[in-house]
Amino acid sequence: MKLKLKTKKILLIEDYAVMRKTIREMLYALEAHAIVEAENGTAAITAMGKTRFNIVLCDYNLGPGKNGLQILEEARFRKLLPFNAIFIMVTAEQDPGMVLGAMENKPDDYLTKPFTAQQLYSRLERHIQRKKVLANIERELERGNLALAIFYCDKLLQTNGKKMRTQLMKLRAELAITVSDFSAAKTIYEEILEQREINWARLGLGKIFLLQGEIPDATQTFQNVIAENPMMMEAYDWLARTYEAADESADAQEILHAAVDLSPQAILRQKHLAVIAERNGNTDVAKNAYETVIKLGKNSVFKAPADFSGLAKIHHKTGTEIEALKVLDNMRQAFPNDPEAELRSATLETEIYLKINEKELSEQAYRRAFELHTKMANLVPKDLNIDMAKACYINDDADKADAILNNLVKNNIDDDEFIAEIKAMHQSLGMDNHADSLIKKTRQTLVDINNRGVSLFKQGDLQQAINLLEKAIEKMPDNKTIILNMLKILLHDSKANGSSLKKLAQIQHYIDRAVKLGSAREKIGNIRMEFNKLLLNHNAKTSAHD
Amino acid sequence: MTEKPDSKIDFPAILASSVHDIKNSLGAIRALIAELATQHQELAGKNDFIQLEYEANRMNNSLMQLLILYKIDRKRFQISIDEHSTLDILNEIVAQQADLLALNNIQLETACPEDLYCFCDAALICNAIGTILNNAQRYAHKRILLSAYRQDEYVAFSIEDDGEGYPEAFLNMPPRAKNMQIDYHTGSTGLGLYFVAIIAEMHGNGHKKGLILNDNHSSLNVGGARFILFLP
Numbered sequence: 001m002k003l004k005l006k007t008k009k010i011l012l013i014e015d016y017a018v019m020r021k022t023i024r025e026m027l028y029a030l031e032a033h034a035i036v037e038a039e040n041g042t043a044a045i046t047a048m049g050k051t052r053f054n055i056v057l058c059d060y061n062l063g064p065g066k067n068g069l070q071i072l073e074e075a076r077f078r079k080l081l082p083f084n085a086i087f088i089m090v091t092a093e094q095d096p097g098m099v100l101g102a103m104e105n106k107p108d109d110y111l112t113k114p115f116t117a118q119q120l121y122s123r124l125e126r127h128i129q130r131k132k133v134l135a136n137i138e139r140e141l142e143r144g145n146l147a148l149a150i151f152y153c154d155k156l157l158q159t160n161g162k163k164m165r166t167q168l169m170k171l172r173a174e175l176a177i178t179v180s181d182f183s184a185a186k187t188i189y190e191e192i193l194e195q196r197e198i199n200w201a202r203l204g205l206g207k208i209f210l211l212q213g214e215i216p217d218a219t220q221t222f223q224n225v226i227a228e229n230p231m232m233m234e235a236y237d238w239l240a241r242t243y244e245a246a247d248e249s250a251d252a253q254e255i256l257h258a259a260v261d262l263s264p265q266a267i268l269r270q271k272h273l274a275v276i277a278e279r280n281g282n283t284d285v286a287k288n289a290y291e292t293v294i295k296l297g298k299n300s301v302f303k304a305p306a307d308f309s310g311l312a313k314i315h316h317k318t319g320t321e322i323e324a325l326k327v328l329d330n331m332r333q334a335f336p337n338d339p340e341a342e343l344r345s346a347t348l349e350t351e352i353y354l355k356i357n358e359k360e361l362s363e364q365a366y367r368r369a370f371e372l373h374t375k376m377a378n379l380v381p382k383d384l385n386i387d388m389a390k391a392c393y394i395n396d397d398a399d400k401a402d403a404i405l406n407n408l409v410k411n412n413i414d415d416d417e418f419i420a421e422i423k424a425m426h427q428s429l430g431m432d433n434h435a436d437s438l439i440k441k442t443r444q445t446l447v448d449i450n451n452r453g454v455s456l457f458k459q460g461d462l463q464q465a466i467n468l469l470e471k472a473i474e475k476m477p478d479n480k481t482i483i484l485n486m487l488k489i490l491l492h493d494s495k496a497n498g499s500s501l502k503k504l505a506q507i508q509h510y511i512d513r514a515v516k517l518g519s520a521r522e523k524i525g526n527i528r529m530e531f532n533k534l535l536l537n538h539n540a541k542t543s544a545h546d
Numbered sequence: 547m548t549e550k551p552d553s554k555i556d557f558p559a560i561l562a563s564s565v566h567d568i569k570n571s572l573g574a575i576r577a578l579i580a581e582l583a584t585q586h587q588e589l590a591g592k593n594d595f596i597q598l599e600y601e602a603n604r605m606n607n608s609l610m611q612l613l614i615l616y617k618i619d620r621k622r623f624q625i626s627i628d629e630h631s632t633l634d635i636l637n638e639i640v641a642q643q644a645d646l647l648a649l650n651n652i653q654l655e656t657a658c659p660e661d662l663y664c665f666c667d668a669a670l671i672c673n674a675i676g677t678i679l680n681n682a683q684r685y686a687h688k689r690i691l692l693s694a695y696r697q698d699e700y701v702a703f704s705i706e707d708d709g710e711g712y713p714e715a716f717l718n719m720p721p722r723a724k725n726m727q728i729d730y731h732t733g734s735t736g737l738g739l740y741f742v743a744i745i746a747e748m749h750g751n752g753h754k755k756g757l758i759l760n761d762n763h764s765s766l767n768v769g770g771a772r773f774i775l776f777l778p
Contacts, residue, residue, distance in 0.1 A: 018581040025584075092573050110669070114576055114603075118641035126634060162661050166629040196665060196751045198627065231624035262622075 003125045005032035009051055012037045013044045013058040013071065014090070019113075023057060026117040030124075041066025041074075041299065048080040055124065056081070058107075060091040066299040069265075073105045074301035083142040084135055086127045090115075133164060137171065146525065147532035150175050166192070173204055178525040182208050199229050203238065210242050211522055218242045233263050240272065253277050257285065260292075267296040267303075274310060287314045294330075305331055305341040306383065312348050321356050324348070343372040343380065347387040351394055366395045382408060382418065386425050393429055405435060411478035413442045446481065453485060462493045483514050484523060491530045499538050507531055562616040569609045576602050596649045607677060611741040614670075618744065625667040625748050632662040632694045632701060638672050639692065643679055647690070652683050657693040664694075664701040666749055666777050671703070674745045677738040678705050678773050685709035689766050699754065700776040711762035711769045746775055754778035 010032055014020045020037055027035055036051060038044040040062055047053075056075075060068035068089050075081050089107040108127050111120065131138070133156065140149040153172045160168065169188050176185035186208050192201040206221035222239035225232060236259035243252035256273040264270070274289035290311035297303030308331035315324035328345040335341035346369035353362035373380060373388050380388065385404055392401035405422065412418045419439060426434040449472045456465035469486040476482060490507050511531060514524050579599055583590040617623035636658050647654045675692075682690050686707035693704050739758075746756035756777045764770025 016577070018584055019577070022580060022584055112669075113573075114580060116641055116645055118644055119638065122634075122637050122641050162663060163631075166663075198665075200628075229624050230621065 003030055003121055003128070005030045005055075005124070008032060008054040009034045010036070010055045010057070011044065011047055011051070011053040013039075013041075013056065013062070013068070015039050015059065015062045019059070023120070026120050029117065030121065041071045044071050045074055045078075045080070048075055052082045052085075054082070054085055056085060056087045057111075058087065058089055060089055060093075069105065070299050070301070072107055076105050077301045083138040084131045086124070086131060088123065088127070130164065133160065134171075144528060145532050145535075146175065146179055146529045147536065150179070150529075170200060170204075173201075177204070177207060177211070178521055179529040180211075180522050180526040182212055197228075199225060199232055199235075203232070203235055206235075206238060206242075210238065210245065213245075215242060215246045219246070231262065233259055233266065233269070237269060237272070240276075244276070249276055249280050253280055253282060253285065260289070264292065265296065267293055267300050270296065271302075271307065274307075278310065278314065283314050283318050287311065287318075290314065303334070305335050305338065305344050306381070308334065308341075309344040309348060309384075309387070312352075316348065316352050316355070321352050324352055339372055339376050339379075340381065340384065343369060343376060344384060344387070346372060347384070347391040350391045354394060363395070366391055370397075370400075382412065383421070386421060390425050390429065393431070406438065409435060409438050409442050410476040413439070413446055413476075413479065414481045446476075446479070449482065450485060453489070457489060457492075462489060462497070465489050466493065478517055480514060480517050480519050483510050483517070484519065484527070486510055487514065487527050491527065491534070494534050495530075499534050501538075504531075504535065504538060507534075558616060558619065562613060565609050565612050565616075569606065569613070572602065572606055572609065576606065593649060596646065600646050600649075604680065607673070607680075608737060610673070611677070611737060615741065615744065618748075625670060625745075627665050627667055627749065629663050629665050630668045632664045632703075633658045633660055635664070635666075635668055635672060635675075635703075636692060636694060638668075639675050639679065642672070642676055643683075647683060650683055651688070652686050653689045654679075655689065655691045657691065657695075659695065662694060662696060662701065664777060665751065666701075667745075670745050671775075671777070674742040675703055675705065675775065677742060678775075681738060682707045682709075682771065682773070685771060687767075691764075691766055697776070699751075700756075700778055703775040703777075704772060705774075706764035706766050706770060706772045708764065708766040708770050711764070711771045712760055717760065717762070742775065746777070749777045751778035 005027060010027060012020060012023055012027075012035055014023065014037075017039075020039070024035060024037070036047050036053075038047050042065065044058070044066075048056075058068045058071055062068065066074070068091075072087060072089070075087075081087065086109075087107045088109050088111055090111045090113060092113050093110075109123055111123060136152040137149050137156070140146075140152065150172070153168060153175060157165070157168050157172065169192060173185040173188040176182070176188070185204065189201040189204040189208075192198055193205070202221065202225050206218050206225065209215075209218035209221060219239070219242050222235050222242060225235040226239065229235065236255050240252045240256045240259075243249065243255065253273065253276045256269060256276065260266070260270055260273055270289050270293045274286050274293055277283075277286035277289060290307060293307045294303075294311065297307055308327055312324040312327040312331075315321065315327060328348060331341050331345060346365045349365035350362045350369060353359070353365060369388065369391050385408055389401040389404045389408075392398070392404065408422060409419070422435055422439075426432060449468065453465050453468055456462075456468065466486070466489055469482060469489065472482050473479070473486065487507065487510050490503065490510065494503050494507070508531070511524065511528060514527075576599075579602060583595070583599075589595045614623060636656050640654060640656060643654065679690065679692065682705050686709045689708045691704075691706045693706075695702055695704075743758050746758050749756035756775065759774045759776070761772050762769050764772045
């Protein structure tokens, strides 16, 4: 079969004009005519915003500005590529998988420069074939139809023979983990490991241990994977998560530190290290990590105002206030006219200026913060709300502070880490135990609602249970536990008493909310899958009526 | 005898960083060669020009192998093993080498079952076999056969040529010495063979490890060289 690219929209990202021409000629020879060229990251992202490309050939090293990996990260994060697009990273590295593969986002393939036309053709052909096989699965994944994706994956495993079998099994196991079907995932990984030791399958078993709360087994597994594969960065991240789950944050910091020493380019891992080191009171490590994050973030879609305010807080803590103010200035420059960045600066400035006896400036900053906070309303990130509450206390506005905290506690009562941060803030102001009664009361209310909900549910009074939770959600709109419980009851109701468009829309609404609030994938996955089944049933029934 | 602390130089690290530097310069040279080829179409097909490209690629390969060996030595290298279609691997190697083989009027034949799969680090194996193929074409008369097949619990990649075969003295050497043999006649340092042997060894499955074999049992002519890479 001769490969033809007549119908393919191709994006060619390469800063070197001669190289662009060479590759373009190779593509023309395959009858490609819809080729867009970009010489830097900004142009590439703009092009992807305008056109849905089928194939992207991207040079890794693009001079100043974004590198190839940052383009890929941004394209994936902003969903600029269609589900079946092929992304090939062109590099000068001979072992690019190792050098760049340590990142969270992996391209479909690497191509080492210089390459022959024939090499390019055979790669494209292979990936076009592969994407064709996976098309149904990837389309449903993009739509969030996990049940259908699993259905297609199982079908392929039955019919596709040996071809791509291991790859499909890997995908199937990952889907199983997403919908909390841990035993199915475990069976697959064990079947693969019975044949031979494969690091991703071993890592998969470790994930399952962790997600099921079997911490010692998870720790052991990840430690073994790292001992055998010291360059497998993913394993370090999972081991760090395991240590965190066991409240061993010193160990978590140590393992992340080891990982960034080996592979310093991954911005999200550096952020993780910064946050943990800060929590552990290890200001030197945190400062270094934040500085690296800011440097790496320059061209990254993952740059955030919180990186700067994190660094500024550390300077503030260690008595280098002038440095802190400089960092906040840098933040304003990096995020011009960004209300979040402005608010982060203002809340910290009121505190810092007070410390260096600039009362006037401190009060000015507070007035700005107050105004911005009112304007942003519920768009304020929760960690910034803690900063805001602190600023209020410092400026003797305890009522406003308590009002903010009241909301925060209600909506995040089930997030132990966050509640601990609220307590730490009070401690830093010498207001130990200030929020204890509020926390205790909120916890009790939550327990009561859940208990009443469960007993109504058990009595079969679904409507009463739904009403109860609806009221609770009105009071605590951002509480994940209540929303997840609501979803479980709604799903049960639709299954037991039949579904309607109205009911389905309601479920979709709460799923969207849970996702937005950052519910763990494993928790929401199973709910999504049940919902997909309902949708399929509903569609089948309504079309049977036609 | 006491050593001054500042006299302790980390020669391998200096060498590695120099190699890296040279490789970057070589990258620039190769880009210039490519630029020349596009600007002067009449050059591109010339034998001397293709030879120039070939030598630059060969240097690049050697430097890359040095860097990987350095990383292995410093425990900073890790192969990433996954399942690959053996046919894909052979196709990739052919795609890399086709131009050069055509230049030397050598016919490259391949043989591989379509449903043969192999657990390996595909990029490394392509590189390793490419190195052996490069060697083979210096000694082949007209033909090289690149094939892959299953043998017991191994997948075998075999490269056979119709040349005069390896010298007896070479075949009689102990394996390690063989892989580091410097041949002043051809200018080959044996680095390539050593590299392939190390890469083979890094491919393990349980107690089994990959290995290489050289003999003069080519199926293309009597006494022709045969190289086989076995991966468990």
